[in-house]
Amino acid sequence: DHTIVCGYGQVGEAVATALVSAKKEVVVVDHRTEHLEWAQAHGIHTLVGDATDEEVLRRAGVERAASLVSVINNDPSNLYVVLSAKGLNPDLKVIARASDESAARKMRRAGADEVVNPYQLSGNRIAAMMLAPRLSRLLSGNVTSDHFTVREISVPDALVGRTIAELGRQTGALIVAVWRDGQPLRGRPKEVLQAGDTVLVAGAADEVEAVEAQRLG
Amino acid sequence: DHTIVCGYGQVGEAVATALVSAKKEVVVVDHRTEHLEWAQAHGIHTLVGDATDEEVLRRAGVERAASLVSVINNDPSNLYVVLSAKGLNPDLKVIARASDESAARKMRRAGADEVVNPYQLSGNRIAAMMLAPRLSRLLSGNVTSDHFTVREISVPDALVGRTIAELGRQTGALIVAVWRDGQPLRGRPKEVLQAGDTVLVAGAADEVEAVEAQRLG
Numbered sequence: 466d467h468t469i470v471c472g473y474g475q476v477g478e479a480v481a482t483a484l485v486s487a488k489k490e491v492v493v494v495d496h497r498t499e500h501l502e503w504a505q506a507h508g509i510h511t512l513v514g515d516a517t518d519e520e521v522l523r524r525a526g527v528e529r530a531a532s533l534v535s536v537i538n539n540d541p542s543n544l545y546v547v548l549s550a551k552g553l554n555p556d557l558k559v560i561a562r563a564s565d566e567s568a569a570r571k572m573r574r575a576g577a578d579e580v581v582n583p584y585q586l587s588g589n590r591i592a593a594m595m596l597a598p599r600l601s602r603l604l605s606g607n608v609t610s611d612h613f614t615v616r617e618i619s620v621p622d623a624l625v626g627r628t629i630a631e632l633g634r635q636t637g638a639l640i641v642a643v644w645r646d647g648q649p650l651r652g653r654p655k656e657v658l659q660a661g662d663t664v665l666v667a668g669a670a671d672e673v674e675a676v677e678a679q680r681l682g
Numbered sequence: 683d684h685t686i687v688c689g690y691g692q693v694g695e696a697v698a699t700a701l702v703s704a705k706k707e708v709v710v711v712d713h714r715t716e717h718l719e720w721a722q723a724h725g726i727h728t729l730v731g732d733a734t735d736e737e738v739l740r741r742a743g744v745e746r747a748a749s750l751v752s753v754i755n756n757d758p759s760n761l762y763v764v765l766s767a768k769g770l771n772p773d774l775k776v777i778a779r780a781s782d783e784s785a786a787r788k789m790r791r792a793g794a795d796e797v798v799n800p801y802q803l804s805g806n807r808i809a810a811m812m813l814a815p816r817l818s819r820l821l822s823g824n825v826t827s828d829h830f831t832v833r834e835i836s837v838p839d840a841l842v843g844r845t846i847a848e849l850g851r852q853t854g855a856l857i858v859a860v861w862r863d864g865q866p867l868r869g870r871p872k873e874v875l876q877a878g879d880t881v882l883v884a885g886a887a888d889e890v891e892a893v894e895a896q897r898l899g
């Protein structure tokens with residue numbers, strides 16, 4: 466259940482670096498060997514080749530991968546990769562880069578699960594920096610500290626049937642919200658956790674870790 | 683205290699549209715009249731001219747503006763605008779676009795308060811979509827609903843001296859965190875609100891609005 470990152474420019478580098486830091490398995494595909502050397506130096510698996518070639522995607526393990534990110538600096542190439550990858554593995558989660566709204570629509574029609582337009586995203590982020598500077602910095606992970614951090618954690622079977630108040634008392638963390646059937650709900654103390662729930666947890670780093678430990682332990 | 687947006691491409695359009703939706707006063711500067719027509723059609727103030735010309739920045743009101751966003755698709759132009767704008771108004775908050783890390787360092791040296799690299803931002807966002815999909819969607823404002831929303835709200839003088847527990851009881855909202863001296867702290871019930879604090883509030887839309895009403899009323 467690894468992730469394939471097609472295109473190792475600035476976008477691909479940022480994706481791969483963040484995923485590897487989070488201990489995820491990543492394979493980077495690019496036809497420019499010089500771009501892949503830096504990735505290799507950072508312990509990222511690489512494959513030299515053109516991601517628009519189905520044989521290259523097969524060698525990258527597309528049939529058993531969990532997800533694929535197509536972030537080549539070229540809309541037609543990304544569209545081609547999305548169509549090829551979904552054809553080889555319909556269950557694959559695919560995220561594609563698109564340089565404008567018209568390209569974004571094509572990516573979605575080709576089966577991309579999520580599309581990112583760097584320019585629209587940047588404009589939205591700049592507006593958020595002005596309208597809600599602290600929240601925007603917090604959410605971008607730039608000011609997470611020992612004193613305060615937020616994380617989403619899927620609820621393990623062991624916690625099903627317990628209330629939010631119980632989980633909060635036991636760990637010291639604040640249970641801000643519960644996602645159920647894809648929708649976020651305010652985390653009310655008497656709410657009983659159900660199988661498949663994911664919780665939004667806030668607090669000091671050790672409090673948030675205590676919720677994570679419930680999940681792992 | 684308006685905002686000047688230099689460059690009306692995709693980034694500038696997204697910034698201006700979001701700020702105008704939030705009832706902020708915006709002036710868009712671009713030398714391409716055809717790009718400005720759409721902005722005008724949406725009720726955004728426009729000024730035809732090259733933002734690298736100080737006279738154009740003066741006509742856009744740079745000396746009395748609160749902030750300036752330079753998002754031209756060209757690093758040297760953005761650097762030039764940052765230097766000109768800070769020279770004309772040192773108190774101006776300036777956010778600049780940079781297409782790589784080397785350009786970003788130059789923008790900061792020239793006085794930019796914040797720098798956004800669309801490619802690095804996109805890579806980080808894609809990684810967040812994979813590592814924390816719900817939180818990332820929530821924070822990007824894509825799933826804010828009547829049932830659950832988050833907002834940062836500056837604490838008005840009328841609430842100084844009250845505790846977080848009191849504010850929560852009165853409004854029904856969850857006070858998740860308090861920013862004090864720039865640092866976020868977990869919102870503990872007995873914490874007393876101080877002048878200059880900003881709170882991170884979560885809850886149903888009407889609960890969050892009730893906190894906002896305390897500020898306005």
Ligand SMILES: [Ca+2]
Pocket residue numbers: 515516517537542
């Ligand atoms: Ca290619």
Ligand SMILES: [Ca+2]
Pocket residue numbers: 732733734754759
């Ligand atoms: Ca120019």
